[in-house]
Amino acid sequence: MTDIPKARPASTVVLLRDTDNGMETLMLKRNKALMFAGGLWVFPGGALEESDIESAEGDIALAARIAAAREAEEECGLRPDTENMVHLSHWTTPVVESKRFETWIYAAPLAEDMDVAIDGSEIHDFAWIRVQDAVAQHEAGEFGMLPPTYITLLSLLRYATTADMTAGESEIPPPYVFPVFTKAEGKMAVLFQGDAGYEAGDGSAAGARHRAIMQEKGWEYVYSDVDDTYPPFVRS
Numbered sequence: 001m002t003d004i005p006k007a008r009p010a011s012t013v014v015l016l017r018d019t020d021n022g023m024e025t026l027m028l029k030r031n032k033a034l035m036f037a038g039g040l041w042v043f044p045g046g047a048l049e050e051s052d053i054e055s056a057e058g059d060i061a062l063a064a065r066i067a068a069a070r071e072a073e074e075e076c077g078l079r080p081d082t083e084n085m086v087h088l089s090h091w092t093t094p095v096v097e098s099k100r101f102e103t104w105i106y107a108a109p110l111a112e113d114m115d116v117a118i119d120g121s122e123i124h125d126f127a128w129i130r131v132q133d134a135v136a137q138h139e140a141g142e143f144g145m146l147p148p149t150y151i152t153l154l155s156l157l158r159y160a161t162t163a164d165m166t167a168g169e170s171e172i173p174p175p176y177v178f179p180v181f182t183k184a185e186g187k188m189a190v191l192f193q194g195d196a197g198y199e200a201g202d203g204s205a206a207g208a209r210h211r212a213i214m215q216e217k218g219w220e221y222v223y224s225d226v227d228d229t230y231p232p233f234v235r236s
Helices: 050-055 060-076 131-139 147-156 162-170
Strands: 008-019 022-030 045-047 086-092 101-109 123-130 180-184 187-191 209-214 219-224
Touching: 008 060, 008 147, 008 162, 022 060, 022 131, 022 147, 045 060, 050 060, 060 101, 060 123, 086 147, 086 162, 101 147, 101 162, 123 131, 131 147, 147 209, 147 219
Parallel strands: 008 101
Antiparallel strands: 008 022, 008 045, 022 123, 086 101, 180 187, 187 209, 209 219
């Protein structure tokens, strides 16, 4: 197991704003030529840099907040307040991937409207979109994204405003997620702790289901018969 690439610390931030039509999030479309997540819709973010760690005096969790704010400013011209960020989750890339990250995912309300300015290099497009519309468009095959992005959006569906989100997520311990890639009934699947097949990486194992499955048009999150030790990432 010594040849498994080490996961590099990284962070991302879900930028949110309140509108008369509901809470919106800023989605960025990555350059399709990029090897990692090329052409997919993402939240602003990236790997921690040494300057982030130095600014945080070695505190990695604080450095992750600083990095998320820095990356947001670099990629879309918006810089959230690190003190207003809410820690949603922490995802580590599966061991089968050659490029791995351990990523802090935050959400941050933006206090005022600001012009988005994408970098034109890594990011080729952007969209302010209601959270429920982003989910619906992904499920319709129109908004490609990775499982952490999709599941994060699902987890925010229950909030009507950024204040609701901040209050609600501040009360929930952020899950630490270490997915396992496999196949289930011929489809790509990502298993999470609590799934019957998680330990063996067996998507066909009978029992509890805690996974994301790649359907014809997009990802589907499944949670059923799971022990209470492993609460769902998506709450009602």
